[in-house]
Amino acid sequence: MSRIEHQSLTDRAYQELLRGLTSGRFAPMQPLVIRTLAETYGISATPIREALQRLVAERLLQVLPNRSIVVPQMTRSRFLEFLPIRCALEGLAAEMATPRCGPGDFARLNELIARISVTAENFDAAGYLALNREFHFTIYEKSGSTELMRLIQDLWLKVGPVFTGLFDTEHYRTHSNDEHRNILSAMERGDAARARSYLVQDLTYAADALSPRMQD
Known part of the structure; x- marks a missing residue:
């Protein structure tokens, strides 16, 4: 896979996750499991992982002490x-x-x-x-x-x-x-x-x- 193809998959994974967040697909404190997301969107694990890391960096997702990535709780x-x-x-x-x-x-x-x-x-x-x-x-x-x-x-x-x-x-x-x-x-x-x-x-x-x- 070329670098451009890989980046395209990462961008697609990122956009799919953004759409899921805005449409309520993911509930607060729901763990986002890479394997499950990869199967759901038909995208390999690595682009999903990179998209999740990007969302964590943007503070739209958070990492728990057990390393799980979850949707932040909303008060x-x-x-x-x-x-x-x-x-x-x-x-x-x-x-x-x-x-x-x-x-x-x-x-x-x-x-x-x-x-x-x-x-x-x-x-x-x-x-x-x-x-x-x-x-x-x-x-x-x-x-x-x-x-x-x-x-x-x-x-x-x-x-x-x-x-x-x-x-x-x-x-x-x-x-x-x-x-x-x-x-x-x-x-x-x-x-x-x-x-x-x-x-x-x-x-x-x-x-x-x-x-x-x-x-x-």
């Missing part, structure tokens, strides 16, 4: 500290995205909402988390701001692992798509301010469901 106070920052940035992204979206974008978001409904009906938490991330980032990417996207991505990397607990709350599960529909409806009407407001409500409702289950 309630830290999670709630991030919430107003997320509301400001993600709400802004929705507002900026609204006038930039067209029929194709709205069709895509409608499709995601329909698929999210199926995951809720089937108690498919993993499917919901992946689609929820896709819904949000489909909107954020239309903001047209690379810097704003980077800031939002950084925050999701920190809070994403706690999203695994969302489906533990029946009320949230049954209403998990309500604000998504409201966001999309506002965007289709061209009401950027209302889209931002509904986006903030979506983040707030999720935080209300998650924070009582977290430790201080």
Whole structure:
């Protein structure tokens, strides 16, 4: 294998792990086992190991005394500290995205909402988390701001692992798509301010469901 091919595999492993963190695939304090990750992503152990080491260096993962690599624990106070920052940035992204979206974008978001409904009906938490991330980032990417996207991505990397607990709350599960529909409806009407407001409500409702289950 050439050096370029090896680096490409390491980059792919890194991106897959980032996606897993932001979509709640990995729970807080869950050990990340190299062999298991290699089998899951179809990538050999060495690129996986290098990607994990990079994430540890970036403080997105941590090494325990027993040498296990885990997702860091998230405290309630830290999670709630991030919430107003997320509301400001993600709400802004929705507002900026609204006038930039067209029929194709709205069709895509409608499709995601329909698929999210199926995951809720089937108690498919993993499917919901992946689609929820896709819904949000489909909107954020239309903001047209690379810097704003980077800031939002950084925050999701920190809070994403706690999203695994969302489906533990029946009320949230049954209403998990309500604000998504409201966001999309506002965007289709061209009401950027209302889209931002509904986006903030979506983040707030999720935080209300998650924070009582977290430790201080």
